[in-house]
Amino acid sequence: MQLWAIILDGFREALDRKIFWVLIGLSTMIALAMISISFEEDKITFFFGMADAETGRFNPLSALGRSNVVGLVVYFLLDALLAWVGIVLMVVATAGMFPNFLRHGGVDVVLSKPITRSRLFLYKYLAGLVFVFVQAGYFVVMTFLVMGLRWGVWSPGYLLAAPLLVLLFSYIFCISVLVGVKTRSTVAAVLLTVGAWMLSAMVTQAPQMFEVMPSLKNNTRIYTAIRVLSWIPPKTADFPYVAAKWAGAGTSSDVLPMDFAKTPGGPSSDDLRRAKEIELRELEKNPFYSIGSSLLFEAVILLLAMRTFVRRDY
Amino acid sequence: MVAITEMTNWAVDLIDVRKTYGKAIQALRGVNIQVGRGEIFGLLGPNGAGKSTLVKIMMTVVRPTQALGTILGRPLGHRGKLAATGYLPENHSFPGYLTGAKLLDYYAALSKVPRSVRGPRAGELLERLGLSRWGSTRIDKYSKGMLQRLGIAQALMNEPELVVLDEPTDGLDPVGRRDVRNLLLDLKQRGNTVFLNSHLLSELEMVCDRVSILVNGLVARQGTLSELTERTVEYEITCVSDVASLAGKLLRLGATVAGPVVTLPGHDIAKVNEAVDCLRSANVAIHAITPKRVGLEDILVEAMGGQDAKPSATPPTSPPAARPAGPHGDS
Known part of the structure; x- marks a missing residue:
């Protein structure tokens, strides 16, 4: 009863935020824009045929091409748009949740209820995820339906991107909660969370330096330190590969136009080949390593935040 | 426990x-x-x-x-x-x-x-x-x-x-x-x-x-x-006319006189009776006798260590109508 009450309250709080409706509006616009796209044997048409582009290396109507269509959505919509821009907006939208909750006079009544502080904290945390659950669910279901109904590409595995997005957000949200509980400041929560997120993305991607500078591998200390450090933060950069793997899509390189390497100032063929190799290795990784180690990080951060929440006087 | x-x-x-x-x-x-x-x-x-x-x-x-x-x-x-x-x-x-x-x-x-x-x-x-x-x-x-x-x-x-x-x-x-x-x-x-x-x-x-x-x-x-408030700190005798002429006698009882009002500090009922006798012997009609008790505010100030614990201006507990002369104010 108490869990449901707090979740429902979180949902009501989410509905009250303008940014919630802005994101729903954006998702709807993206879905509508997707409806205007159609695939032919060797090209993609936009705005109901008003413009088109050659697909080059893949035939969207073939079996392989269908997986590439899913790849397009995963890499260019889910990853580039929702998993970055969307999540930054969601961090902004939810950062005030705990500082507002901890306001004097606001938290007093709730703390006087027959619920332990640790349980209250966890329920409130889950309520914070309701916001992103609704957003991610809406976006994924809408795009899933467009892919199926408009393009004839049904990929049930793609639906797993919704809980995956919630997971991805939860890795970052826990930092926001920790900062919010410690400082009771929304601004600090936003800035430090985004900062920590960027830092963790850099640290987890650091081992890729060895691809560019293989000589670094010879220095055992640096190699070990980077390997160990890269294991600690949440693996937010793994998101598109796990989503693509579960949706049955290939690498992002598969969906690039054939003459992409010839673009002036663009990457060379070697660069693209190396990027593809890295992507393939990422796709081969066990998703549960990424999720498990990230959840461990999240659990530690949440325990720290909970400890502060439980021990504080209000 | x-x-x-x-x-x-x-x-x-x-x-x-x-x-x-x-x-x-x-x-x-x-x-x-x-x-x-x-x-x-x-x-x-x-x-x-x-x-x-x-x-x-x-x-x-x-x-x-x-x-x-x-x-x-x-x-x-x-x-x-x-x-x-x-x-x-x-x-x-x-x-x-x-x-x-x-x-x-x-x-x-x-x-x-x-x-x-x-x-x-x-x-x-x-x-x-x-x-x-x-x-x-x-x-x-x-x-x-x-x-x-x-x-x-x-x-x-x-x-x-x-x-x-x-x-x-x-x-x-x-x-x-x-x-x-x-x-x-x-x-x-x-x-x-x-x-x-x-x-x-x-x-x-x-x-x-x-x-x-x-x-x-x-x-x-x-x-x-x-x-907390049972302590009576003074009695106030309200007469129907000015009693300045009796001030000398009343002062000897420790009372203060201000127009028709005689104030007796403390809670000595015998002194109140003496004051009433003094007033009645001079044919002064008494309107009311009001025991003044301490209020919460006085107690609070007292508890805080304040020196100005004075009786609060609580309304008289006796009805405002004229009462027969006597020492028995409502408590």
Whole structure:
């Protein structure tokens, strides 16, 4: 009863935020824009045929091409748009949740209820995820339906991107909660969370330096330190590969136009080949390593935040 | 300890409650307070005395440095007893995105009130507190007085045995204050215990059975209102005409004369009788004899160590109509 009450309250709080409706509006616009796209044997048409582009290396109507269509959505919509821009907006939208909750006079009544502080904290945390659950669910279901109904590409595995997005957000949200509980400041929560997120993305991607500078591998200390450090933060950069793997899509390189390497100032063929190799290795990784180690990080951060929440006087 | 205290009939039995903030600030220095079941109990004290800290410790909002005792027969923080307690904090701030009815439903759900009970009870309380027309309005549209009424309503949603109200009349107009007073008396009539923290002494005097005065983190005075205020500090004899001609005789009794009013300090009834005899022998008609008792304000000032504890200008307890001369003022 108490869990449901707090979740429902979180949902009501989410509905009250303008940014919630802005994101729903954006998702709807993206879905509508997707409806205007159609695939032919060797090209993609936009705005109901008003413009088109050659697909080059893949035939969207073939079996392989269908997986590439899913790849397009995963890499260019889910990853580039929702998993970055969307999540930054969601961090902004939810950062005030705990500082507002901890306001004097606001938290007093709730703390006087027959619920332990640790349980209250966890329920409130889950309520914070309701916001992103609704957003991610809406976006994924809408795009899933467009892919199926408009393009004839049904990929049930793609639906797993919704809980995956919630997971991805939860890795970052826990930092926001920790900062919010410690400082009771929304601004600090936003800035430090985004900062920590960027830092963790850099640290987890650091081992890729060895691809560019293989000589670094010879220095055992640096190699070990980077390997160990890269294991600690949440693996937010793994998101598109796990989503693509579960949706049955290939690498992002598969969906690039054939003459992409010839673009002036663009990457060379070697660069693209190396990027593809890295992507393939990422796709081969066990998703549960990424999720498990990230959840461990999240659990530690949440325990720290909970400890502060439980021990504080209000 | 628990077994013994469970047998007592105190709704609130606080023993040696201490709270130190940081290393130096002692907000509470060993508070002992007992509140009987069915009482309206008032907690008063100057700013910074530790009243709100004590209330917050009772409601588990603040963690005590040390605290023994019970609430409704169970140790402080007992979840079952928190479910049977209603609380209105001072300067509360409710989420503006909820409507009045939804807020009541939310807090009642946290108190584990069954869903089937919540709706009707919310309606009943909104009605009782004059908010029935506002139940479906967002809280951020409420005035301060309405918010206070809503706060009181949420404290009653779980039909609590004990209601802890921190400044319940804050922000209310005189009519609202009267309504809250009536509500408190109604709660008492139903057998509920009310623990009231208010800086409005007149409010407390009107409804409380017992009060406790907290000064510098310690209980300075505690008792029933009559116990605390029974001391008569002076008698005032109001005559129908000026008695300046008798001033010399009256001064010998220690009285002061100001026009038709003779004031006798202390509570020596024999001197009052002598003064009345003196006045009557000069054929002076006496309008009223009023014993002046100390008020809560005087007691509070006294407890704070103030030197200016003077009788409060309480209205005479005798009827204003002319009374026959005699020494027997109402007490």
